[in-house]
Amino acid sequence: MATTSYAEQANAAARGRPRDATRDEALRRAALEVMAEVGYRALTMDAVAAKARAGKATIYRRWESKLDLVIDTVNQLVHQNIPEPDTGSLTGDLHEFLSAFAAFLSGPTGKAAQALVGELPHEPELATAFRETFLVAQRDVLRGILDRGTARGEVRLDAPRGMAVELAGAALTYRLMLTGDPLDATFVDRLVDQVLLPLLRP
Amino acid sequence: MATTSYAEQANAAARGRPRDATRDEALRRAALEVMAEVGYRALTMDAVAAKARAGKATIYRRWESKLDLVIDTVNQLVHQNIPEPDTGSLTGDLHEFLSAFAAFLSGPTGKAAQALVGELPHEPELATAFRETFLVAQRDVLRGILDRGTARGEVRLDAPRGMAVELAGAALTYRLMLTGDPLDATFVDRLVDQVLLPLLRP
Numbered sequence: 138m139a140t141t142s143y144a145e146q147a148n149a150a151a152r153g154r155p156r157d158a159t160r161d162e163a164l165r166r167a168a169l170e171v172m173a174e175v176g177y178r179a180l181t182m183d184a185v186a187a188k189a190r191a192g193k194a195t196i197y198r199r200w201e202s203k204l205d206l207v208i209d210t211v212n213q214l215v216h217q218n219i220p221e222p223d224t225g226s227l228t229g230d231l232h233e234f235l236s237a238f239a240a241f242l243s244g245p246t247g248k249a250a251q252a253l254v255g256e257l258p259h260e261p262e263l264a265t266a267f268r269e270t271f272l273v274a275q276r277d278v279l280r281g282i283l284d285r286g287t288a289r290g291e292v293r294l295d296a297p298r299g300m301a302v303e304l305a306g307a308a309l310t311y312r313l314m315l316t317g318d319p320l321d322a323t324f325v326d327r328l329v330d331q332v333l334l335p336l337l338r339p
Numbered sequence: 340m341a342t343t344s345y346a347e348q349a350n351a352a353a354r355g356r357p358r359d360a361t362r363d364e365a366l367r368r369a370a371l372e373v374m375a376e377v378g379y380r381a382l383t384m385d386a387v388a389a390k391a392r393a394g395k396a397t398i399y400r401r402w403e404s405k406l407d408l409v410i411d412t413v414n415q416l417v418h419q420n421i422p423e424p425d426t427g428s429l430t431g432d433l434h435e436f437l438s439a440f441a442a443f444l445s446g447p448t449g450k451a452a453q454a455l456v457g458e459l460p461h462e463p464e465l466a467t468a469f470r471e472t473f474l475v476a477q478r479d480v481l482r483g484i485l486d487r488g489t490a491r492g493e494v495r496l497d498a499p500r501g502m503a504v505e506l507a508g509a510a511l512t513y514r515l516m517l518t519g520d521p522l523d524a525t526f527v528d529r530l531v532d533q534v535l536l537p538l539l540r541p
Contacts, residue, residue, distance in 0.1 A: 176457065178378075248460055254516055255378065255457010258450055264519065272518060297533035304506055304534065307513030311505065314456055315512060316474060317466065331499035332506065336534065 164189050164196060165210040173248035177207060177256045177263065207253070208266040214246050215274045227286035227337070231329045234278055235305060239320040242313045251314050276302055286337070293339040301336050308332075366391050366398060367412040375450035379409060379458045379465065409455070410468040416448050417476045429488035429539070433531045436480055437507060441522040444515045453516050478504055488539070495541040503538050510534075 167189035171180050180203055186193045200206035218241040222233035242250070250271065257264040279302045286292040308328050312318045369391035373382050382405055388395045402408035420443040424435035444452070452473065459466040481504045488494040510530050514520045 173460075176380075251460055252457055255454055257516070257519075258375075258453055259378075268518065297529070300529055300533050303513065303518075304510060306517075307509040308506060310517060311509030311512055314459070314516070315508075316470065316505075317459075327499070327502055331502050332534075332538065336537065 160191075160195075161199060164191060164199065165206075165213055167191075168206050168210045169214070169245055169249045172207065172210075172252050173245055176252040177203075177260065180207070182206070204262055204266070207263070208270060211246075211250070211253075211267065212270040214241075215271055218246070219274055219278060221278050221281065223285065227282065227289070227291040228329065228334065230282040230285070231305075231333055232325065234282060235309070235325045235329060236322060238275060239309055239325055242309055243320045247313050254314060272306065275306055279305055283337070290339070292337045296337045298337070301333055305333060362393075362397075363401060366393060366401065367408075367415055369393075370408050370412045371416070371447055371451045374409065374412075374454050375447055378454040379405075379462065382409070384408070406464055406468070409465070410472060413448075413452070413455075413469065414472040416443075417473055420448070421476055421480060423480050423483065425487065429484065429491070429493040430531065430536065432484040432487070433507075433535055434527065436484060437511070437527045437531060438524060440477060441511055441527055444511055445522045449515050456516060474508070477508055481507055485539070492541070494539045498539045500539070503535055507535060 164185065168180070168185045171184045171188055175184070182193050182196050182203060185206065186196055189196075196206065200209060218237070220234060220237050222230045222237075224230050224233060241247075253263065253267055257267060280298075283292055283298050283302065287294075292298070305328065309320060312320050312324065318324070366387065370382070370387045373386045373390055377386070384395055384398050384405060387408065388398055391398075398408065402411060420439070422436060422439050424432045424439075426432050426435060443449075455465065455469055459469060482500075485494055485500050485504065489496075494500070507530065510526075511522060514522050514526065520526070
């Protein structure tokens with residue numbers, strides 16, 4: 138594997154191409170699996186290398202520490218899995234975004250995110266990076282949805298927008314991390330129809 | 340576990356010597372501190388004994404495992420710190436309960452609870468016990484508040500009561516465990532006045 142990587146890198150350098158994205162993907166997926174299994178504190182570059190059948194040097198050429206690797210992994214996952222719907226209606230956007238986010242959290246990322254959360258109090262750098270990638274990304278999408286809804290007259294001007302955005306994230310992560318109740322379409326429908334729309338609409 | 344404690348109490352009573360509740364308190368406090376420091380998985384009876392300046396045998400006479408000790412500790416804390424207000428109004432009860440719960444979570448218990456949450460996916464017995472003590476206790480208090488509010492005509496009959504109860508818990512734990520934003524009076528006021536009352540009132 139190390140030779141493949143050297144070849145890849147030489148190749149990429151010679152042709153001015155970015156390094157092999159598929160290989161990076163496999164390494165990030167391995168990092169996510171290890172994190173879901175043992176948590177952040179117990180994660181080692183060795184374990185990630187073994188899971189991905191790669192050399193440890195391969196990993197260190199791409200990420201300089203486990204913090205780098207984990208944050209880059211979460212960041213990539215968020216950007217690949219959190220859509221920015223623009224369906225033309227507040228209801229449509231909220232349903233589409235929250236359904237996708239709930240599905241994302243219900244998958245392997247959810248377990249990894251939960252493993253991270255328990256360690257945020259002891260890992261200030263991780264906490265900052267987690268908040269700036271995972272939390273800010275979903276909050277920004279929700280704010281965009283509310284901005285477009287406001288421009289279309291679907292959100293009243295004195296609506297508690299900040300609380301609505303915060304509660305949407307809170308409701309999903311509470312089920313994922315604390316109650317263990319299902320993050321399914323029924324729940325997303327109730328959240329949108331019973332809570333978010335009544336709080337926001339004129 | 341409660342059964343162990345009752346048995347022990349009965350034994351102590353039979354020998355004419357009541358169990359030392361102050362000693363139990365000190366041991367539980369030590370367990371909480373160790374959990375906040377190192378998490379559930381890394382917690383050992385030895386570390387708790389050292390923190391409390393007690394013998395390990397003293398701890399094992401009271402709790403048969405670390406799961407027993409941790410659950411009993413959380414249970415006691417919840418019962419001592421989560422009030423059941425009955426102020427005569429929905430607004431008063433919600434403010435009083437959520438302020439007290441926010442203060443409780445902001446203290447040492449919050450850190451310990453957060454350490455526990457990261458390990459729930461790997462510890463099914465712990466997860467069940469945590470949900471049955473920590474989550475059910477606060478949910479039941481909120482349901483009682485809404486029942487009394489309904490009886491007084493302060494809650495409309497088709498209000499999304501289940502969602503309101505779930506969101507109250509979600510909003511506080513999201514700040515505690517994910518965003519790190521303050522769990523202060525301003526936040527509790529916004530949660531009650533901008534979200535819960537508008538969702539519930541006739």
